[in-house]
Amino acid sequence: MHPIRPDRRWPLHDIATTRQIEQAAAAALPPHTLMERAGLAVARLALALAPHARRIWIACGPGNNGGDGLEAAMHLQRWGKAPQLTWLGDEGKAPADALASLQRARQAGVAFGAAPPPDWDFAIDALLGIGGARSPQGRMAEWIAALNSGGQSVLAVDVPSGLDADTGNGAAVRATHTLSLLTLKRGLFTAHGRDAAGAIWFDELGLLPGTGDGAPTAWLSSPAAASTRLHASHKGSYGDVAVIGGAPGMAGAALLAGSAALHGGAGRVFVGLLDADTLKVDSAQPELMLRPWDSLDLGAMSVACGCGGGEAVRAALPKVLSTARALVLDADALNAVAADPQLQLQLKARAGRGRATVITPHPLEAARLLGSSAAQVQADRLAAARELAQRFSCVAVLKGSGSITAGPGEVPLVNFTGNARLATAGTGDVLAGMVAARLAQGRDAMRAASEAVHAHGACADRWPDGEPLTAGELARRA
Ligand SMILES: NC(=O)C1=CN([C@@H]2O[C@H](COP(=O)(O)OP(=O)(O)OC[C@H]3O[C@@H](n4cnc5c(N)ncnc54)[C@H](OP(=O)(O)O)[C@@H]3O)[C@@H](O)[C@H]2O)[C@@H](O)CC1
Ligand SMILES: [K+]
Incomplete structure (x- = not known):
């Protein structure tokens, strides 16, 4: 896992190339591996950022971004925390990976609520990732507003929910930290991305660079290399x-x-x-x-x-x-x-x-x-x-x-x-x-x-x- 600082030329990806990389990676690994790795990375970063937090609200959405949150909940529970999980999905429509994580989280005895808990001391935003489409309405919008007004630090999984991962636009969670998974999403760095994302972290989920054929669609710019002036030079x-x-x-x-x-x-x-x-x-x-x-x-x-x-x-x-x-x-x-x-x-x-x-x-x-x-x-x-x-x-x-x-x-x-x-x-x-x-x-x-x-x-x-x-x-x- 890397904190992202402006000192290196990091590759940035859009949603389409991220999907290509995800498919290639998933095909090369046992089923569910990527989501397990994602959940572990999220839980580890949450623990590092808020070692004393106990009541951690994990707001999970209907897709695989929510699946990452469900995986993180199981780790945090195992490590003695009291995750308060809310899931905004429909079991009939949930993707297979997220559904498997949902079932395991239930079996592990993670506490599920129908609405945000009355209070929390740290929050994980796993409502929407790169599959976020259209502007959030109804309960999705209410939970985003609750995360924003809760007064506690928020770790966004992959992208702050509501933010377009390509353009950096959209009414979104204002996170204190964002952990971008598999690829660094370019929308985190431009338009409203920086305000929504807070400090940006990246975990490549164990993938080697070059997995899949999804070449970067942008790069983070880097500082100039130090240069020395020759003695034998003039204006x-x-x-x-x-x-x-x-x-x-x-x-x-x-x-x-x-x-x-x-x-x-x-x-x-x-x-x-x-x-x-x-x-x-x-x-x-x-x-x-x-x-x-x-x-x-x-x-x-x-x-x-x-x-x-x-x-x-x-x-x-x-x-x-x-x-x-x-x-x-x-x-x-x-x-x-x-x-x-x-x-x-x-x-x-x-x-x-x-x-x-x-x-x-x-x-x-x-x-x-x-x-x-x-x-x-x-x-x-x-x-x-x-x-x-x-x-x-x-x-x-x-x-x-x-x-x-x-x-x-x-x-x-x-x-x-x-x-x-x-x-x-x-x-x-x-x-x-x-x-x-x-x-x-x-x-x-x-x-x-x-x-x-x-x-x-x-x-x-x-x-x-x-x-x-x-x-x-x-x-x-x-
Ligand atoms: N597959 C894997 O193993 C891995 C996946 N990973 C993780 O998966 C994430 C991508 O997952 P994803 O493709 O499922 O999309 P995701 O962002 O969860 O949302 C889609 C769901 O949300 C719904 N929805 C959309 N907009 C909405 C709105 N405004 N309001 C309400 N609902 C809305 C949409 O519904 P629909 O539009 O179909 O009606 C659909 O149900 C990625 O960001 C990363 O975190 C990585 O960790 C690597 C391993
Ligand atoms: K998110």
Whole structure:
């Protein structure tokens, strides 16, 4: 069993590939083995998390997720606990594995109730797993509400009940811990998944990697490998970044992106302000070279374009799209592209010329680019990120909880760092600068984007309690 931390590239699976793996594994093992292993893993984790709990409410649903809960109940009872079991199934319809576990739990004398117990000191949510379909109603919804309002820790089996294991959506149990079984479900890591799942654990139920032909449909992104700089290197070895943005009144966004690029390791950083009259030097960051944007040699630079660009960025985009050696498009630049089919063609054409491009939309910007709504984007974030990458032939970072990095023909990466502290002005500009710095240092677009997203979130995770996160400080520390 593994606690999942953002330090490794874990494979993530969707429901369809999990079913394939489950079938292959079940065929290779004696009947009922997987459910027995699942129940034991759940019971062990419950004991480790709440060693002193006695009255453990185990809420079991009608399918095999409930079967895992029934198996766990027998172990906990054997270990001196007093599990209080409620089962929401129908013996005439229950799957064979769950039915066998039900019969054995009854024989073992586990206490069954028709309704949640009056009180409990730990709960196990085994109501719905990957077979959860439609929004819970009736007793299912009541028991989910009882788990959420019980005031005690909840260990969710496989996925928090009600959560769509593929998309991370749905009204669900808010667990303190989730133990994902057999495969790590991708919906735990994006949209509402992280809020519902709490701390995430994984048990592969004794299976060797590669069982079945269900290849991962996403990966958790991992930190960049530590790199050392050669002594015999100079600023030219680490590339030039140009930030283009800062329309009237919005110079700060461009300076933030510039600062992030500088601290992200770019050799030199130029800031091409769209309102060239505002500022000739940033005395707080004299390393940034402020120039009229159209005087810069973009063909030799990694360009971050958009940051505070307002309407004015539109006029710069044809030249930026056709000349930038590598390019990050953010914010106002994305809105301009969304509104202009000609710019879209130019964006798409960059891939054919071997020019790396990363777009970094939040859900509303993504919706404008896709001609859909933010709700449709959020309904399946992985699909939306893949669609953006495909449609514009570039790497797309769909921001939000569990940012997705997708590239044409690549398995998408789901980010597992970051927190709500990042919901403050300017953090998107900082990310754009960080991606540009990595492109300038020669990373390919997928790596530059996913490593920047990981580092950006990891910095927020390390942020000291009680200290407000500001974009300026994030740019310096990330
Ligand atoms: N097989 C094995 O050995 C192993 C299985 N494992 C475990 O099995 C889990 C998958 O089991 P599963 O396929 O039985 O689906 P599960 O999530 O229990 O739910 C299906 C049931 O719920 C019902 N239902 C659905 N939505 C509902 C709603 N809103 N409100 C009310 N009812 C609703 C649905 O009814 P129906 O839609 O058919 O009417 C059906 O009866 C997996 O997550 C893992 O925990 C692993 O441990 C590995 C070993
Ligand atoms: K569950």
